[in-house]
Amino acid sequence: MKNLKKVSLYLLALVAFGFASCESEDPEKENDGEVITDVTLKFQELNASNALVGSVLSFKASDPQGIEVGKTPNIESINLTKGKKYQMTIEVTNAIKGEDITKEILEEAAEHQFFFLGQVFESSIFSIQYADAGGIALGLKTIVTVSPSTGTNNSSMRVVLRHDLNKSFAGANSPTFANFAQAGGETDLDITFPVILK
C-alpha cells in the first residue's frame, strides 16, 4: 500500500509537471520572405549600333502587402515609342523585408525563367529576345523592339516568372513560349502591364 501511494504521488507530480511545461509560445512577427512586392521594368533605348542612349524609363507593379485579400496590385502603364529598340531589365524586390530578389533569381538562373506574352506579341507589336549575360535564357535582361507600323496605340504585355521549370523543354528557349506550363514548375509572377505607344 505504501508503495502504491508513492507511485501515485510520482504520477501526480509528473502530471503537474506536464501541464506546467506546456504553454504556447508568444507569437512573433514573421516577415514574409517569399513575397514579391515590387516588380520594376526598366527600358533604355538602344541606338543603331546597339549602344544605350537616353534616360531610363521605369514602370512598376507593386503590391505592398504581398498576398492579401481585398488589395489589388497597382500596375503602371508602359509608355514606349514606336519603331524604337529598347533594352529591358527587370528588378524584383521584397519591400517588406527590404530584399533584392533580382539577385536571387540570377543566382538560381537554372531554375528560373521569364516569359513574355500578351497582345503586344500576339499582334506582333513587340518582338523580344533574351539578352542575359552568358547567353542564358533567363529574361532579367532582354531586347525589345517596337514595330514602327502598328495601328493601335494601346496594348498589353504579360510578364510571367516561372520557377523550377525544365528549361530544356522543347520550345522553352523562346521568351514568348506560350505553353510554358508544360515545362513544369510554378508561377512566381504573373503580371499584365498596359502598354501605351506613341
Place this chain on the structure above:
Amino acid sequence: MLGNFKLYFIFATMIQKAIMLCLAMAVSLGTLFAQKCDLILRGRVLHLENNQPIEAAYVWLSESATGVATDANGNFTLKNLCAGEQTIQITFIGHKEIKQSIVLNSATSNLTFKMEEEAVALTGVEVHGHREAVQTTTAVSTLYGEALLQSRGESLGESLKRVAGVTTFSTGNTISKPVIHGLHSNRILILNNGIRLEGQQWGAEHAPEIDPFLADELTVVKGAETVRYGPEAMGGVILVNPPALPTSKKSTTELNLVGNTNGRAGNVAVSHAGGSGKYPGLGYRIQGATRRAGNIQTPNYYQGNTGMSESSLSGALGYSSSKIGTEAYYSFFTTELGILRDAHTGNLSDLLAIIENGAPFSQADFTYTINNPKQVVTHHLAKLKAHYHLNPSWKLNFQYGFQKNKRQEFDRRRGELNVRPSLDLELFTNTTELVLEHNLKSHWTGSMGIHLIQQANSNVPGTGVTPLIPNYDLLNAGVFVMEKYLKGALELEAGLRYDYRTVSAARYVGNDLQESDLTYQNGSIFIGGRYQINPNWAFTSNLGTAWRPPNVNELFSQGLHHGAAAVELGDVNLDSEKSLKWVNGLEFEGKRSTVELTAYANQIRDYIYLNPTGGTFVSLRGTFNVYEYLQADAFFYGLDLSGTYSFTENLNGYAKGSIIRAKNTETETDTYFPFIPSDRMDWGLSYSLGKNPDQGKNRITLSNVLVAKQHREPIFDLAPAPPAYALLNLGYSKKVELFKNTLSLSLQVNNLLNTEFKEYMNRFRYFTADMGRNFQLKFNYQF
C-alpha cells in the same frame, strides 16, 4: 470527491431506471411457457475482470450430456434441454473452471458467467493479462489476424479500407486519412493504445501520425462515441491497439518483411515481447518498423517527388496483479513525405493548365530522393496507465498521455529560404483521465470519469511566412457517466457527458497582433443496445449525440493554400458542430455464411465546410480562387454491407460495399458537399488448395474493386468527378512450417490490369492518375 460520488449515483440511477423501462417493455413482449425437454439455455461467458467476451470457452451440461463452445461474442446456446436441475461446467484455458447448479424451468434462460483468470504463481497472485476491450453497443468492425496480416505494409488509412464503410481521403498515394461514414480529419478520433492521437489533424494533407505495424488489432467504432471518448468523435473512432503484454514467462518475436515493385518500396518490422519468470505479471514489448519508397508509378508515367521514408518505434512495460495493473508505453513516429511536384501550383492559371492536361507536366523518372515540396513530421507519445481494484466490484483507472507533434512543411522557395520550412508547428498535448468503473454482481456495469485535455500549439519562428494558424492554448475538461445493463443476450447502455473548452489564440498578421479567447461547452448523450436474437442473429442500435468545436484553421485561416491555388478565409464566429447519429447493425452468423449490415443516419447541425465564394483575388503572382468557411445543416445517411459465404470447404467468397449520401439540408434544391465517397463495392473469391483448407496453407484470392462515379458533386469543383473504375487484384498466400513455427508468405498483385484511374477522394486527382500495377511480396515469421 464525495459530492461527485453522490452526483454520479444520481446519474447512474437515472440511467439505470431508463434502461429498466426499456427492458420492461421488451420482456412484456416475450411469452413464457414450459414443456418437457425442449428448453433452451442461452448465455454469455465474459472475463470477470473486464467483461470482455471469451471466445471458445467450452460449456457443458453434465445431466444432458451436451455441450457447446462460445462464439466470438462469448455467446452460447444449448437446445432441447429438459426441465430440472442441471450442473453447468465452463472451461477455458488459463481460467478457473466454473461449476455450478442451475435450475431450468422456463422456455428460455439467459445466464451470464464471468470467468476468473487462473493464478499463475503458487503464491496465489492472480495475473490478469487482459486488455481494455471496446465496451460498446455500437456497430464495431475489427481487423486482426489474417486480415491484418494482409494489410501489413500499408498506411493506417489504406489498411482500414478493408472495413466496409471506411474509405480514405487522400493526397496522392502516400498521404491518406481514414473516412468513416463520410467524415474524416477532426470529425473522427484515432486512439493510439487508448490515447487520443493529437496531431495537426485539421489539414486534408496531414496523415495520422501512427504506424499500423504497432497494432495487432485495428478497431473501427462506427457510432458517435463522444460520451466515451470526448469531443470530435462524430463519425466514429479508430482504435489502434498493440497486443496485450505477456504476464508469464514466454517470449514471442515477429518479423515482417514487405517489398513492392511500384515505388520500389520496402518495409521491415520487428516486434518482441516477453514476460518475467521471476516476477509474474511483469511483461514488456518492443517494436520497430521502417519503410522507404520512391516515386510512385501510374500506368503511363511516374509521379515526380512522391517518395517517402518512415520509421516508428514503440515500447511498453507493464505489471499486473489481481489488485493493480500498471503500464508505461512510448511510441515514436517519424515520416518524410514527398509531395507531387506538380501539385504545388503558383496561381490559378497554373492550376487550370495542369487540370486541363490531366497529368503532371514534369517528366519524372524513378528516384528515392525527396525534394521540396515535402513534409517532415515527428510524433512522440508517452503514456502511463494504472488501474486499482478497490474491491471486487469497483475499479479505478488512471491514464496520462503526453504527446509532442512537430510538423514541418517545405515548399519550393528561392535561395536560402528553400531549406527553411514554410510551416513549422509544434503541438504539445497532455491528456489525463480518471475513470471509476463498477461491475456489480447484479446485471449492472458502468463507469464515470473525468477527461482533461490540455494543448499548446506554437509556430516556430523563422519560416518567413505569415502562419496559417495561430499559436494557441486549449483546455478541454469533460465529465461523463455510463451505465450498462447486461442480462443474457441483452445489453442496454446509456451515457451522459458534459464538456467545457477554452481556446486562447494569438498571432501576428503583418504588424497587427490578433488575439482571441473563445469558449465552447456542450452536453452529449447516447443510448444503445445489443440483442442476440438467436444463435445466428444479433441486432445493435445506438443513438448518440456528438459535437465538435470549430478547429483553429476554420476559425483563423487567412492565407494562401498552394495545392489548391486558393486563398482560404476562416471565421472566428463559427459555432460548434452538433450531430445526432443513429447506427443500427444486424449480424448474421450461419454455418456457411456471415452477414453484417450497418445502416446509419447522421444529422449534423452547423456542419463546417470550405465554400468557394466565387470571387478571385489578384496579386503580382496571379489570380487565386477565394474560399471561406461556412456552416450549414447537413444530413448524412448510408449503408455498409459485408458478407462471406463458403461454397465448399475450399472455395470461399466475400463481398462488401458501402453507400453514402450527404446533403446540405438548408438549400431548397439538393446540394452536396465536396469529397464524399462515391458508392463502392469489393468482392472476391478465395480457393484453398489441399486437404485441410481451414489452415489456409495454400490460398489463391481474386478480388475485384468497383467504384462508381460520384454523381452528387458540389456546385463548384475545380474539375468534374472522375469516371467510375474497376480494379482487379490477385493474391497467393502460403504457410509453411519452419523450425516448428509458421512462416507466412504472400504474393499480391494490385491493379493487375494496370488500369489507369482517378479516385474522387484523392485530392491529387486534379493532377495525376492513381497508382498503377503493384507486385507485393510479404513475409511474416513468428517465433
